Amino acid sequence: MIKNNIWRAIINYFFILLIFLAILQFYFFYHLNLGWALLTSFIFALGLGWIFFKQVISPLKKINTVTKAISQGNLNQELPLYEQKEVSQLAQNINDLVRQQKKILAQITAEKNRMQTILNSMTEGVVALDNQGNVLLLNSAVENFLGVTREAYLGKNILNLIRNYDLERAVKQALKSERPITQEFQLIYPEPNFYYLKATPLKNQEQEKEGIVLLLRNITKEKKLDQMRTEFVANVSHELRTPLTSISGFLETLREGAIDDPAAAHRSLEIMSQETNRLAKLIDELLHLSKIEERRVVHRWQLVQLKEIINQVAVTFQPQAQQKSLTLTVEIPVELPSISGDPDLLAQVLTNLVDNSIKYTLPGGQVLIRATTYRDNVQVEVKDTGIGIPPEDLPRVFERFYRVEKARARELGGIGVGLAIVKHIIKAHGGSIKAESIPNQGSSFKVTLPAEVRSEM
Template sequence: MFKSIRWRVTTLYLILIIAALLMFSLTLKGFLEDYFITQLEDNILKETRLVRSLLKDEIVSNKRVKKIDRLVDEYSNEAEARITIIGSEGKVLGDSEQDPLKMENHLQRHEVQQSIKTGVGKSTRYSETLKINMKYLALPVKHSGNIVGVVRLALPLTQVKEALADIFSRVINAGLIAIIISLILGLSLTKRITKPIERMTEVAGEMAQGHLDQRLMVTSDDELGRLSYVFNNMADKLKNKINEISDEKNKIEAVLSSMGDGVIAVDNIGKIILFNPSAENFFEVKEEEIIGKYSLEVTRSHKLDQVVMESLEKGEEVSEEIEILYPEERIIRVKATSIKDQDEQIQGVVVVLRDITELRHLEQVRTEFVGNVSHELRTPLTSIKGYVETLLANDNPDSAIYKRFLNVVKDEADRLEQLIIDLLDLSKIESGISGKGYEAINLNQVIEDVLTIVMPKVSDKELNLKIDVPAELAMISGDESQIKRLYINLIDNAVKYTPNCGEVKVKVYEDDEKIWTEISDTGIGIPSEDLPRIFERFYRVDKARSRNLGGTGLGLSIVKHIIEQHNGMIDVESEVEKGTKFIFYFPKVK
């Protein structure tokens, strides 16, 4: 409760009120006490003078003690005070409270000595006789210039104490009432002060939770009203600034999320503070799981960590091409740029990661492709050139030799032409260029046309061709010329690489969504180590035999591209000297 400003202010207010009342009470007590005692002294002085004038003759005679004592008793009742008559030598001549003969000498009493010396003696002390505090006042009695005795009156101070107690009782009651009123007024006053502050605190808390539309009611023109106005103005500017920052943040996040390049940001000690989605894909992690970790812990690449640390230390841009092994092998181009504040102090590093694995692979494939094409073109051209030069060098060639050489030149030219045709076809297929649009295709008709083309070769080799194709097949969607090319390549390969009297089988079947084809033979087969590469351009298991059979090394690559363009998939099974089976499918037309 006392942690509240309202109660603190109220408590301080009450302390000030109580302190003021105490100061007032103490001052009043001193003033009233002095006032009452002064009044008491004046009254006693008057009565003492009166008693002295009445008893002066008796005191002068100093012989009639009983009479003096009797008169003292009478006057005491009327004055309501204790009267004591003392002789010049200190002997008590009369006393209204005790027997004067039994009383001790009073000459050395303070008020008596003071009256003898100054004319008036005053004293306040505890009376051993009456057991209360008394106020004593003494006047000397003179005769012929000599002091012949002293008249002393005494009044108890209980009346003064009772009067003061009554006054202070009233003062305390009034003070309590004043304190209660002050408490009520203080709470009411402080509530008017603290309620706007509490509202400000509540609104600030709501704003801290993200509710930026909260505002204060401005109900006065005082300091609190001006503070409320300034607070609302601050809230408006804060909302605009946060919205502006949020918009910029969203833009940056959108850019970072849509970037194909990975972006990593680290602080000045190398701990990750940002990891965009592309970087998450690179390293197969989630940003929320790795924030605050060192880059080496997440990337597990010392080379990448060296690039980051170098940029942190030098404050310069560092670019390098590195290879990472985790979670998979990649070649990445890294560009690290330091983040600096307005004082040019390095605050961290932003690292951009670009995956160039495919680019390097394509460069390698291109290099190999150029080499393979050059080699494949050079071989027939060299053969053609050699035979032509031989013919030109011989002025009278034998007609049989001439004809044989020309047949060789023709075969090499045909092979060269087929190679160029295959390259052009492969280029068209890879680039998505087709002579015709996609249409519904009847595979029964396609296979029948293809078999018509290859039947002469089947007959020449006396092969056993088995066809297992249902009479009714669902339609597929595609380019009919490319589908025919696919079947020609696969069936022609099966015929080429199957010895005489072997077997070639074409089987077609379907399930709910796909139409499957299996083309198998009992030919030479493919070694298991070569199976993963048979769909590469110009790859041949037995190069010499492939060339002799008229192969260009592009047929299976064309087959794979046609199947992929038609949303299909192909697989191969083979065993050396036992045969090969190609299995592929096309989706049905929905």
């Protein structure tokens, strides 16, 4: 192609020169020396053709290959500038064009990356579907929710990605009605979680349907809190109700004549007074718990010798333990660092723990209070050989009013806030508590408190 062009140019030059020379010879010499004219035109034509090739064809050839590469997407091309002005300008223009394109492309890529980063940094899951319900896009949150990788599900139907009947129905409804739909649903895998879904149909500028965007939020925690609150209210009402029922029952008995029978009246009053005390105690503990939960309690920061508190609590509980023929032992190292906190509250922690241990240990068992130093912490363990806590209840024992077996716990006089109080006191002291238990073998509560560190409240 290029070679053809050269020869065509040379032949053109040759004929023009030949005619020019022939006319020149006729004009000046009145006769024609054809051999000389042919030779001279040919030499000049070659020379001119070579110049033409150098200045126009060769640069054009280069431009040709470069523009081809550009059109195939390779933008890392730069053309050299040439002597010939027009060609040089063309090369310059092409270079500018490429530079411009590169800039726009970089901008678009940056924009796209930014969008991707934003999508992926969202805690909500985002899935975009086309009109048939096939997956166009999903973000990292969805990958995390479902434990899948994006690539495996692009282009596949939503049912392949999320196997959930309610979700698919919501998507279909939203696509059909062209209105956003919100819904809650539960996914079983990889873990049973609740999700809030908002399905918003998309429209393009011509108001045509353009698929749908799903927004997913994990609301398992909220659901759980909600349930806890409902249970709490139910439990509190129940706990308040029980003594009240008893009191009003005996009041009724008194009114219906028992008041005239001194023995019966006395017994009724006795029980009513007991129940009133129970009610008062319950309300006290509730107030106590709510105060601790508000973290307003630890205002008496001082250096506390845990050793003294442990011994004191052990002495207090010794008669109770003996009554149930339990052995209550205390193990304290000689050197136990002091900690900072409120001695009364810390005594309350131990009291609640030891009280529980004694309550839930069958006669003949053992209760052990052991203090150890662990790094910069003091650890106090209350361990018993009691009935233990089933593993599924273990994570919930620190909840207010949570009891493993309600009937038995009430029989034993518990109201179910003891461990909740313990946990909050420990938390207010900057410590932690851990419960371990094997059913029918015993439980162990380990309280860890920072040694001699005064925390700011």
